[in-house]
Amino acid sequence: DVVMTQSPLSLPVTLGQPASISCRSSQSLLYSDGNTYLNWFQQRPGQSPRRLIYNVSHRDSGVPDRFSGSGSGTDFTLKISRVEAEDVGVYYCMQGTHWPLTFGPGTKVDVK
Amino acid sequence: QVQLVESGGGVVQPGKSLRLSCAASGFTFIIYGTHWVRQAPGKGLEWVAVMSSDGSNKYYADSVKGRFTISRDNSKNTLYLQMNSLRAEDTAVYYCATLTSDFDYWGQGTLVTVSS
Numbered sequence: 001d002v003v004m005t006q007s008p009l010s011l012p013v014t015l016g017q018p019a020s021i022s023c024r025s026s027q028s029l030l031y032s033d034g035n036t037y038l039n040w041f042q043q044r045p046g047q048s049p050r051r052l053i054y055n056v057s058h059r060d061s062g063v064p065d066r067f068s069g070s071g072s073g074t075d076f077t078l079k080i081s082r083v084e085a086e087d088v089g090v091y092y093c094m095q096g097t098h099w100p101l102t103f104g105p106g107t108k109v110d111v112k
Numbered sequence: 113q114v115q116l117v118e119s120g121g122g123v124v125q126p127g128k129s130l131r132l133s134c135a136a137s138g139f140t141f142i143i144y145g146t147h148w149v150r151q152a153p154g155k156g157l158e159w160v161a162v163m164s165s166d167g168s169n170k171y172y173a174d175s176v177k178g179r180f181t182i183s184r185d186n187s188k189n190t191l192y193l194q195m196n197s198l199r200a201e202d203t204a205v206y207y208c209a210t211l212t213s214d215f216d217y218w219g220q221g222t223l224v225t226v227s228s
Contacts, residue, residue, distance in 0.1 A: 001174065039211075041157070048207060049149070049157060051216040060216065092157050096211075100173045101147075101159040 002027050002095050004104035012112040013083045021107045023076040023093035030073060030097070037096035040069055040078045043106075044089040052091075053078065085111065114138035114217050116208050121222030124198055134191040134208030134219055142186040144212055145169075148193050150204035151221070160206070161193065176202075198226045 003026040013019045029036045040053040051060050053069035056076060066081040080087055088111060093104040120132040134146070148160040161172045161182040170182050181194040191208055205221040 043157070048218040048220055049209075050218070051211065054211075054213060054216075058213075061214075090156070094157075094159070099171045101162070101171075103157045103159060106156040 001100055002029075002098045002102050004093055004095055004102050006091075006093060006104040006107050009105060009107055011107055011109045013080075013087075013109055014112050015085060016082050019080040019083050019087075019109065021078045021091055021093075021109075023071075023078070023104050025074045025076075025095055027098060028073045029076075029095050036072060038069075038071065038076050039094045039096060040067075041092045041094060041103075042087075042089050043092065044086075047089075049092070083109070083111075116210065116217050116219035118206060118208055118219040118222035121206065121224045123225045123227060125228050126199060126226055128198055129194070129196045130198065130224060132193040132195065132206055132208075132222060132224070134193075136189045136191070136210070136217075139210075139217065141189045141210070144210045146184070146191045146208055146210045148182060148191075149207045149209055150202075151207070152201075152204045155204075158204070163191065195224070198224075200226050202226050 005024045007022045029038050036056050038056045041049040043049045052063050057069045068079050070077050090106045090108050092106045115137045117135045124130050143165050145164045147162040163170050163182045179197045183192045203226045207221045208219045210217045
């Protein structure tokens with residue numbers, strides 16, 4: 001199975017400042033169709049998960065443009081340009097290239 | 113209004129069975145594959161299984177393969193998860209989710225507790 005790792009696992013942030021989360025996969029996530037199926041999900045406290053980014057860098061509808069995704073192969077990054085209070089929660093990367101699908105362990109973002 | 117509503121959770125003894133349901137409304141459920149994802153108390157997300165729109169393809173996590181069966185009834189816009197030989201480590205909130213390149217829809221989850 002593809003192992004997804006994230007760093008850091010805990011990220012205290014200052015409101016208005018940028019934040020960055022790294023995600024690495026144990027195998028390349030480039031699929032034979034040319035797409036790289038790497039997703040980012042946000043889970044706010046007490047809520048169901050919500051996808052922010054799909055295929056590395058495509059923002060889902062309604063997701064603020066302060067969220068951006070980048071990367072290729074096995075190394076990926078989620079960036080928040082200016083953290084807002086509503087961004088507190090746990091962020092997960094998930095690969096959709098290889099079966100079974102696998103999530104990273106999650107990065108908990110909270111305010112300093 | 114789009115909804116995925118899970119049901120069927122509860123407390124069950126180890127070794128017993130349980131069937132979860134996920135009722136979809138507000139979108140064309142029958143043309144999309146749909147997943148089960150679970151989250152143990154205080155833990156991260158774990159992908160469990162997926163079934164394609166027409167039911168022809170199913171994939172499972174290694175941790176549930178051979179014990180869990182995913183199915184769907186498109187006439188009822190409903191996805192199921194039959195869980196057999198339950199173990200304490202299957203205790204979790206189970207979410208159903210439809211994930212496409214255009215949208216992602218999640219239910220609110222249903223709690224399964226495996227305990228004697």
